[in-house]
Amino acid sequence: GENVEQHPSTLSVQEGDSAVIKCTYSDSASNYFPWYKQELGKGPQLIIDIRSNVGEKKDQRIAVTLNKTAKHFSLHITETQPEDSAVYFCAASIPRGATNKLIFGTGTLLAVQP
Amino acid sequence: DGGITQSPKYLFRKEGQNVTLSCEQNLNHDAMYWYRQDPGQGLRLIYYSQIVNDFQKGDIAEGYSVSREKKESFPLTVTSAQKNPTAFYLCASSIPYLGSGNTIYFGEGSWLTVV
Numbered sequence: 001g002e003n004v005e006q007h008p009s010t011l012s013v014q015e016g017d018s019a020v021i022k023c024t025y026s027d028s029a030s031n032y033f034p035w036y037k038q039e040l041g042k043g044p045q046l047i048i049d050i051r052s053n054v055g056e057k058k059d060q061r062i063a064v065t066l067n068k069t070a071k072h073f074s075l076h077i078t079e080t081q082p083e084d085s086a087v088y089f090c091a092a093s094i095p096r097g098a099t100n101k102l103i104f105g106t107g108t109l110l111a112v113q114p
Numbered sequence: 115d116g117g118i119t120q121s122p123k124y125l126f127r128k129e130g131q132n133v134t135l136s137c138e139q140n141l142n143h144d145a146m147y148w149y150r151q152d153p154g155q156g157l158r159l160i161y162y163s164q165i166v167n168d169f170q171k172g173d174i175a176e177g178y179s180v181s182r183e184k185k186e187s188f189p190l191t192v193t194s195a196q197k198n199p200t201a202f203y204l205c206a207s208s209i210p211y212l213g214s215g216n217t218i219y220f221g222e223g224s225w226l227t228v229v
Binding site for chain 1: 118120154155156157158159204216217218219220221222223225
């Protein structure tokens with residue numbers, strides 16, 4: 001079936017610590033994995049993504065890793081800041097003929113304590 | 115600025131009424147989407163459209179309808195047949211990307227409350 005599991009559902013860290021959010025997908029054909037940050041009352045914003053031919057990608061304090069064999073991918077945020085507090089969603093894109101279907105995880109509420 | 119504009123931001127509807135949520139994009143994207151978001155849940159796909167005058171049902175299309183008469187516009191109507199319409203609705207768009215996944219960009223959302 002089509003499913004993306006995301007853990008933890010809530011995460012509280014101290015400012016300056018690292019935060020890790022993990023997702024597992026079920027469809028081995030999944031080939032694209034974006035991460036979104038959603039602040040309260042706003043739409044999700046793409047923060048980083050990775051394609052299936054890459055194992056790791058980094059953008060300043062944010063990195064994503066992909067393990068295709070285990071079918072899981074993770075978001076790593078280093079040196080967390082209070083403005084990193086938000087809900088984070090992972091997603092996996094599954095090819096469906098000429099289109100792709102994006103399956104979302106259930107979200108992680110990250111709270112960075114100053 | 116390029117982006118996706120949703121309106122209204124907040125909407126109250128009486129039971130039995132239809133309501134239409136507007137979504138306009140000036141990104142020149144071919145594909146547009148409507149998602150529903152409930153507290154503690156992920157985003158669920160209602161409808162999507164890959165090109166003008168064509169659209170497909172998503173996972174939870176019952177009680178909703180859409181149209182795609184123009185490339186930049188994809189309005190969503192929440193009908194009285196939708197039994198639990200109170201939710202946060204998100205419009206999104208993307209350039210169809212064959213073979214390697216779509217990068218989807220979201221609007222700021224519309225809150226619909228049934229009173």
